[in-house]
Amino acid sequence: MYTLLVMRHAKSDWTTGDADHGRPLNGRGRRQGLAAAEHLVEYSPIDRVLCSTSRRTRQTWQRVADGGVAAGEVTFHEEIYESTPADVAPLLQALPDGARTVLLVGHFPCVTQLVLELALHDDHPTWTPVLSKFVTSGIATLEFRTPWAELARHSGRLVDFVAPGRP
Numbered sequence: 001m002y003t004l005l006v007m008r009h010a011k012s013d014w015t016t017g018d019a020d021h022g023r024p025l026n027g028r029g030r031r032q033g034l035a036a037a038e039h040l041v042e043y044s045p046i047d048r049v050l051c052s053t054s055r056r057t058r059q060t061w062q063r064v065a066d067g068g069v070a071a072g073e074v075t076f077h078e079e080i081y082e083s084t085p086a087d088v089a090p091l092l093q094a095l096p097d098g099a100r101t102v103l104l105v106g107h108f109p110c111v112t113q114l115v116l117e118l119a120l121h122d123d124h125p126t127w128t129p130v131l132s133k134f135v136t137s138g139i140a141t142l143e144f145r146t147p148w149a150e151l152a153r154h155s156g157r158l159v160d161f162v163a164p165g166r167p
Contacts, residue, residue, distance in 0.1 A: 002144040005103040011136040012056040025059045032137035035165035037067020045070035047099040058125035085117045095148035115140045117156040
């Protein structure tokens with residue numbers, strides 16, 4: 001079994017005047033990152049983390065790590081920033097079979113599109129309304145029976161969605 005955790009970055013600060021790629025987390029986002037760690041610690045150690053290069057995604061991962069989540073290897077990918085599922089799929093398909101649990105930290109709307117692309121079609125009626133509002137720090141959990149190299153449309157099962165740090 002392979003597990004893909006797809007996480008949207010925590011809440012960013014729009015008041016800094018920074019360009020989109022350089023926007024940091026705000027106070028709520030920093031709290032959300034720690035709250036996400038409380039959920040993700042059950043998967044720790046995570047074999048691989050694939051993270052966008054944006055400041056807010058890097059800071060989100062750092063807050064998750066500060067919250068006690070360990071990872072075997074963490075890499076940062078421009079392909080995850082302003083991306084589509086077609087941009088991200090090659091990163092996932094290139095993962096080694098030994099990476100059983102992977103966390104992808106990315107952006108809306110790609111996180112929603114990716115999950116809907118990979119999840120079994122039968123999962124969509126239940127999850128589409130939730131995923132269409134894939135909130136900051138939201139985490140979707142997908143499980144696959146096939147190795148990463150064989151990842152394809154509707155090849156996984158969406159088993160969970162949580163929104164850490166939200167009432």
